[in-house]
Amino acid sequence: MDGAGADVSKLREHNSLSIVRAMRGQPPATVTELAGRTGLSRPGTDVVVRGLVTDGWVKVVEPDGSTVGRPARRYRFNADAGHVLGVDVGAHKILVLLADLEGEVVRSHRVPVEPEADPAVRLAAVDTAITECLDAAGMRHDRIWAVTVGVTGPVDATGRTTLFTPLPGWASVSPADHLSTRFSCPILVENDCKLGAVAERWKGVAQDADDIVYVLAGMRIGAGLILDGTLRRGYGGAAGEIGALKAVRWLSAPSHLDNCPGMPPEVHPDDRAAWVFDQVRAGDREARAALRRYVKDLAIGAAALVLALDPQVVVLGGGWSRSADLIVDPLAHELDRLCLRVPEIRASTLGADSVALGALRVALDQVDSVLFTDGMPAPLTSGA
Template sequence: MKKTTPQTVKVMNRELIINELRKHPKQSRADLAKKTKLSKPTVSEIVRELIDEGLILEVGVGESSGGKKPIYLTYNSRFQFVIGILIENDTIHYALGDMNGEIITSYGQKFPRYSEGSAIIDTIEKQVRKLLEAERITFEKILGMVVGVSGIKMDTEEIIRSSPTIKWGNINLKKELSSRFNIDVIIENDVNLMTIGEYYKGQGQNTDNFVYLFIGNGIGSGLFLNKKFYKGANNASGEIGFMMIGDRESEKKELGVFENNYGLIGVAQRLKELNVRIENDKGDSLLEILQNNQHHPKVKEILDDTIKHWAKAVINLISIIDPEAVILSGELVNMNEQSMNYFKETIERYVPQMPEIKVTTLGIKAGIYGAFHLALTDFHVAGFKYKNS
């Protein structure tokens, strides 16, 4: 064990005070002394330093209980910031978050399907600089960036494998972005981030074991088992797009058999082959188009077949994991009442125990919140290090 020094003790005490104010804002110095069990002089000295550094703010005066009026303190959640980026289907989603993991601003930008990885990186650089400039924030204030991408990440060289919409090639995305921005960067699977976001902010709260299922151009799932996110031996757990579900084997090495048949690209291709006039005046999703045109027997056949095979994947997952809940996202949120009933009935017919079926309320924001959580967990938070150490 390392020898405890006055400096390490001070670092620990700073961390105690900062974490207490992050969890419970608007406390006085006396409140902090009681909660942290530190002496009042120690608390006063550390609070003074943290106020000087900008990590703590004085936010008002309380009522006196006979002596001096207490001054309330709070953690300055905008002392630093995190950037979350989610690349999903044909859209790059950008978000800036504070140190409480809340979204300050966010927006999405479309890109052409099958773009080159280098073009995507150029776009990300341009948009991130534009975002920070609009918010008048310098890179010195950025704790780090987390980027969610479709496909399997990811070997020891940080090369992205099997992405359904981007030609990454041998680009090391983490290295490229780190060098362009000079900040810490984490690259993570997009569905993994969504799963983490649901656990902390969405339908996965207070649920120990659940499956998150995303249907888009690709198909993926995320797992929380015994309150812990499960990634697998090679960071590829939940890659259910590679399940052997569907008659046609994958013709593209970047797609698994299941997503080749029943991801949005595969279903759209089958619809295109029908040569049936399809009504879509409202810019609906692919599933909504199928549901709105199911008076055509062939369209109805594709719709029912698609829903049935999506249900088959859930049956397989439930049979192995026995989760408390399955959270649906992506194209699954567009199921109408008839489709949802067929989906649930198909599952219930075959599983040993039916879990609760939930629909995400966060949508794409689940991935952003997951990115923020990962950044705040993995990156060094300013203030936890004593400035003279």
């Protein structure tokens, strides 16, 4: 292609993307409205929209006849043209979310797994969860345009392989390679804290913020960083792993809850935090002191991130969101003591779905990055 041809093709791609972006998540719009939203000329918009309809990216919405006269034709993005999967590989569960190209979740499926499960068992559970989810939605594997898998521990720079993880045997596993025998679309692997951060900016409590420190607070503590609206992966994929540094106390923080005085021996390790929270709510002083020690340690690492990055918002995520009221205030108090400028602290409301939601967003970004390029055939030409 010569220079001018490449420029025209680039411009068409650019205008198509602008119009699709102006349509997504919006009610059906007329060409005039779309021209207004994109800043393109009305005739130019009309040409691009017709092309998008021909290719299957855009659907015509017929007027419902309730208005007098001949109403203008309206258009909407064909969100069903493709779908993406977000998969959360947790210690206790595999959660699969299936979404359309507007990020609307059309199916959710959860399969329990033992924390002690070896990699083969865990990967089999991933396969089961995905297959059951797609079957329930009546969808074939080859209709999926991108898959993102959330895992514990950092993921290498290629976004395929987990580097370190508390899941038994999991560090030697490549979930992307495993799934690539079932899918021909791009498969990305990402750290769960990073995905939690992405989810909060997409559908959570930090939609208004560009600079976010996300702290996953639980019996394991981790962080995900969003700066200038972009997830920080780091040069080798290991950004956010400040918790590995003993001095910031995230490794030792959970022991304060584990060793809370009065803990009955029959309480399962996974339920110890809940037991402490219950005791705190019941007014127990020793439980309150244990929780205070946990928050003090949590605050050291959080303060290190706040002082290093000076974010707009700190989001407190993780499985304890129902007990956030017991953590946010003392955490704010500690940060106030430790930091030069204290950002707003907000508790996540996405609950247990956050990692899988973040995975969906990363999969949608992957689709967006190739939309209208040579690598991505239009829905009608690809038979979708």
